[in-house]
Amino acid sequence: MEKQPAGLIHLYCGDGKGKTTAATGLAVRMAGAGKQVVFAQFYKNGSSCEIKAMAALGVLPMHCKTVPGRFSQMDPSDRDQARKDYSRFLLTVFQAAEQADLLVLDEVISASNHGTVEEERLIQLLCEKPAGLEVVLTGRDPSRRLLALADYVTQMEKIKHPFDRGIGARCGVEF
Helix, strand or coil, rough: CCCCCCCCCCEECCCCCCCCHHHHHHHHHHHCCCCCCCECCCCCCCCCCHHHHHHCCEEEEECCCCCCCCCCHCHHHHHHHHHHHHHHHHHHHHCCCCCCEEEEEECCHHHHHHHCCCCCHHHHHCCCCCCCCCEEEEEEECHHHHHCCCEEEECCCCCCCCHHHHHCCCCCCCC
């Protein structure tokens, strides 16, 4: 039997619901297996229900406390500050994951697309990660370079969503 490779890269992308949910499921599975998990969020404030549940399982949740939420709600000075803060945050996250088995970078693709995370630096950190570290990246519209780097690519496609009828995100379902 072929030796199982360790430390693969997963990419969950698309316009459908389920990217963070899939990453959360893997994090819960790894925590259940006694593995160390770091779950880092970009453009989120760390208050979603899955973060509370995973923290109870021993998952280390991380978010950048100085970045004020979604990119679309930032003014130009907020965006400049987010670039600086996310550069430091990305390094902090990879340092926290040096002894971990799984690192989730939730919405890092969006952060890369908006330039608040430098894609070149993200790719460098992914290429230099510890050999046994499994990494998940989530977000919409990944670049060709991120797609090529990934070992798993899963596309979530929205067919229908209540938001299209004006129904907002609901606690416990979407966040």
